[in-house]
Amino acid sequence: MIAHVETAAWPAEEPAIKWRTALPEPQEPLRPFSLWQALKDLIGKDILDAPLPIGQYCPLTELQFRAEELEYTELLDQAAELPKGSMERLLLVAAFAQIGFSAGLRPYKCMNPVMGETFEIVRPEKGMRAVMEAVHQDFRGSTRIINAWHAQGAQWELSGEDEPRVRFWGSSVDIHLNWTDVLTFSDGDTYSWRKGTSNISGLISGNLVITHKGVLSITSHTSGATVHLTFKEPGMFSGKNALKHEMTGVVELNGKKLPAPTISGHFDQKLVANMANGSTKTLWEKRYPQGGLGRCQFSEWTASLNEIPVGQRKRLPASDARLRPDIRALEDGRYGQADSLKRELTARIKKKVLDEAKKGTPLQPRWFALTEPGALTSGLTTGTVQRYKFTGEYWKARRNGSWDNVPDLFEWRIKIRSDATGSRRTLLAVE
Numbered sequence: 001m002i003a004h005v006e007t008a009a010w011p012a013e014e015p016a017i018k019w020r021t022a023l024p025e026p027q028e029p030l031r032p033f034s035l036w037q038a039l040k041d042l043i044g045k046d047i048l049d050a051p052l053p054i055g056q057y058c059p060l061t062e063l064q065f066r067a068e069e070l071e072y073t074e075l076l077d078q079a080a081e082l083p084k085g086s087m088e089r090l091l092l093v094a095a096f097a098q099i100g101f102s103a104g105l106r107p108y109k110c111m112n113p114v115m116g117e118t119f120e121i122v123r124p125e126k127g128m129r130a131v132m133e134a135v136h137q138d139f140r141g142s143t144r145i146i147n148a149w150h151a152q153g154a155q156w157e158l159s160g161e162d163e164p165r166v167r168f169w170g171s172s173v174d175i176h177l178n179w180t181d182v183l184t185f186s187d188g189d190t191y192s193w194r195k196g197t198s199n200i201s202g203l204i205s206g207n208l209v210i211t212h213k214g215v216l217s218i219t220s221h222t223s224g225a226t227v228h229l230t231f232k233e234p235g236m237f238s239g240k241n242a243l244k245h246e247m248t249g250v251v252e253l254n255g256k257k258l259p260a261p262t263i264s265g266h267f268d269q270k271l272v273a274n275m276a277n278g279s280t281k282t283l284w285e286k287r288y289p290q291g292g293l294g295r296c297q298f299s300e301w302t303a304s305l306n307e308i309p310v311g312q313r314k315r316l317p318a319s320d321a322r323l324r325p326d327i328r329a330l331e332d333g334r335y336g337q338a339d340s341l342k343r344e345l346t347a348r349i350k351k352k353v354l355d356e357a358k359k360g361t362p363l364q365p366r367w368f369a370l371t372e373p374g375a376l377t378s379g380l381t382t383g384t385v386q387r388y389k390f391t392g393e394y395w396k397a398r399r400n401g402s403w404d405n406v407p408d409l410f411e412w413r414i415k416i417r418s419d420a421t422g423s424r425r426t427l428l429a430v431e
Contacts, residue, residue: 022303028333031055033056035203049145052109057338058109059328059330063147066147068100070121071287072284074126077156080185084189085189089185091227094263095283097181097229098267100195101231106297108296115363116134116319116349117134118367119321120398129151135388137350146161156183158183159390161388162178171202177197178194180195181195189220193216194216195216196216197214199212211233213233215228225253228250230249245268245269287299306327319406325341325410366406368389371388375387
């Protein structure tokens with residue numbers, strides 16, 4: 001049974017916050033850099049944990065990136081009003097499932113979260129809240145990072161996890177998200193999907209091109225129907241005016257493809273369903289700012305994700321991604337400082353992860369728990385099987401203002417620190 005979203009847990013957000021719609025202008029110019037030069041010695045390797053030039057990052061972590069698709073949770077609210085297991089509900093869920101791919105067209109990488117890092121998003125005006133956590137990290141041998149999340153609306157719950165792999169092939173990079181989502185409505189209707197592979201090419205030329213590959217399949221576990229959304233890749237001889245980001249979809253039931261409905265459109269613009277009765281229905285349309293995408297190609301929603309409104313700082317745990325000093329410096333355009341802070345933070349937490357693993361006491365997540373002891377050795381999750389389950393304790397702690405046992409990962413209170421020469425330098429000014 002889905003717990004009702006308790007608006008009583010949100011009094012601190014009243015009246016409604018007016019969120020910013022753009023990032024601040026950078027305080028200093030960004031020096032030119034070559035991504036190829038940074039990666040050329042890593043050909044054929046998993047580069048998930050490889051440091052990149054600071055200009056290749058945008059001021060978000062991967063946890064915040066998972067929240068980008070939550071801009072469109074109204075699709076889930078609309079789907080909740082439709083009959084259980086209906087084709088119309090499945091189509092809306094399918095439209096929601098592909099939303100994250102349009103954000104994935106930015107030629108910038110989000111920073112990896114550090115172990116124990118969290119991110120919350122609370123939007124009373126949308127009747128939605130979510131929490132994400134970096135639940136597992138292992139740097140012995142190949143890097144292993146697992147993130148988990150749980151979002152909740154009035155009539156639905158969305159849980160998910162990912163275990164990304166990033167491999168460099170010289171002129172291109174393959175990104176395997178290994179991302180699984182499970183959606184459950186209040187009537188028990190359940191859907192699941194997995195997000196697959198993306199490719200970034202043009203590393204040598206500097207003209208980065210991002211392409212999503214394969215098929216995104218969204219399954220209704222009530223009706224047994226599956227929507228297969230296919231990313232249409234430009235052909236070798238496609239002209240410069242060829243359509244990009246095209247997506248088509250079909251529905252399969254009992255192993256047979258149905259003649260209708262079908263889906264057509266572009267995952268960075270809109271998707272339309274062509275129904276069995278000959279009508280068409282717009283399932284989803286991307287919202288763009290009137291002045292175009294902002295700095296780092298952020299939408300208005302994305303620009304708000306790292307914002308800390310006045311008075312809200314005291315309600316965040318010390319592990320929240322918005323308190324990361326390197327992210328804050330990068331957002332402000334203090335690039336040199338952002339780079340040094342990132343290296344300092346990631347090295348410190350990585351050492352802690354390694355030290356605890358060697359002692360046989362690996363660091364554990366705070367708000368998610370393994371479904372079974374051997375889940376991490378069973379390989380990547382498939383279907384509706386997820387290794388980490390949200391405990392629900394986060395919202396209780398938030399309501400009570402009690403963040404016991406939450407580590408101060410980012411040491412944000414330390415504003416001044418001395419370097420090796422004894423000179424004092426400002427590291428961070430959150431408040």
